[in-house]
Amino acid sequence: MSDPIRLVVAGGGTAGHISPMLAIADAVRQQDTQANIVALGSPGGLETKLVPEAGYRLALIPKAPMPRSINLDLLKFPFRFLKAINEAKKILRETKAEALLGVGGYVCTPAYLAAKKLGIPTFVHEANSVAGMANKLGAKHAVGVGTTFANTGLPNARQVGMPMRSNVALMDRSTIRDEARAYFGLADQSPVLVVTGGSSGAQSINETIVASLDQLDAAGVHVVHITGRGKQITDAQGNHLEHAGYTQREYVDRMEFAYAAADLMICRSGAGTVCELAVAGTASVLVPLPIGNGEQKLNASELVVAGGALLVSNSDFTPGYVTDTVLNLITDQHKLEQMSQAAASLGQRDAAEQMAAMIIDEVSSRRSASGQKG
Structure with a gap:
């Protein structure tokens, strides 16, 4: 042309x-x-x-x-x-x-x-x-x-x-993993749990994660929490929440770094997120948006059936679920690798x-x- x-x-x-x-x-x-x-x-x-x-x-x-x-x-x-x-x-x-x-x-x-x-x-x-x-x-x-x-x-x-x-379509998770962890200021090799509710955030997911920080830190898990624009997590005094093993960001421009840094990601199952998880080969726990016409649950189905993700309803995503399921999963490197390979098999x-x-x-x-x- x-x-x-x-x-x-x-x-x-x-x-x-x-x-x-x-x-x-x-x-x-x-x-x-x-x-x-x-x-x-x-x-x-x-x-x-x-x-x-x-x-x-x-x-x-x-x-x-x-x-x-x-x-x-x-x-x-x-x-x-x-x-x-x-x-x-x-x-x-x-x-x-x-x-x-x-x-x-x-x-x-x-x-x-x-x-x-x-x-x-x-x-x-x-x-x-x-x-x-x-x-x-x-x-x-x-x-x-x-x-x-x-x-x-x-x-x-x-x-x-x-x-x-x-930047996402062509990413190689293993190649940029060290750079991705440095981007979030992660100095050690602790298991990394990345949590995001998308660009607008997800209040219920945010609340469950904050309530679970003590248990996650005690298990040696570092949480990178992408809260969403305008949904900064604060302490009782209204200050930016500080907690051991916890990094908070409102928004991340370099999402390829989030996928690469994560051993496991917790997120909504918007279509873009589901497909990017597959391309990145990142194991995930998907919490579909509870409103709308049910498309987020349908978006997640192929990845879940393949074994690349777990699916949990918004109402069941509680601190108890984090303790009983998420902690067991993120400390099981063999299972995470299986999920990573299953997700990557669907990447387009x-x-x-x-x-x-x-x-x-x-x-x-x-x-x-x-x-x-x-």
Whole structure:
């Protein structure tokens, strides 16, 4: 492709949407180094931080979620939604976009409708085992649909895996293990338990871990606790919690170091996390989010069946579970190695490249058909 591709990528809210979106953008830019890529997001989402940090221009449109009850917001919704569609159309026109990629979130529904009205080919990637409403809509008229898991119910979908950025997709856990432990300030070779509830954190997981710190420390386990933004753990005086064998971070940019440093990880089972655990070959205890449509439990199933992870419900993840199950597991090196190998057997590293190829091939084909340079 001679002339740079012009692509708009849409997604936002949480890292679960933004990370695969940026991974696909990176993969497009690897194949077309001059690609003109603009990300579409909404005010207040993590995209306002993560997209500029990744080196991409961010354009914002108003958030227009459908109200779930009859109130004044419901009356205002049609006008807000129409404004969001028009703003998305404006950006698609300004960038002269040749394709739109959507990965889910509030921003995607108006973006999909805007692209359809303008005749711009749409591509969808669905991260979860249960497709969200925006992607169900987008997939109906999409030129290409990629999914992380099989049986999402989206039409004409191709299972490609989870797009992830190269720092995770290409990681070798054993090679970077020492560097990863140094990143967290871990000087000895104690077993390391990494706990994370994702970018937003998980209050119930945080509380259980804090209540279990004495037992974990007594067993010689060092806890790296990634609490989530705004969920810093404090002591009775309101100070940053200090405890022997305990390292606290609100957020970690280098998640490959978290996977590599961990002998065992405790986390939610968001699609991105599950797939990254497999690529990294990190043994895990998965605690699915107890709300929603049950997609996190489904996300975890393949890894659990393979033997790479244990599954425990949010209500059963208690200090007693940590003492009875987690402590026994993290001190059993043979079992951890078996789980690591089982997880790694499911690792799929090229999803971003597959999605990028899908987009570039379609744009090239359309250029050829219209006689454009490409």
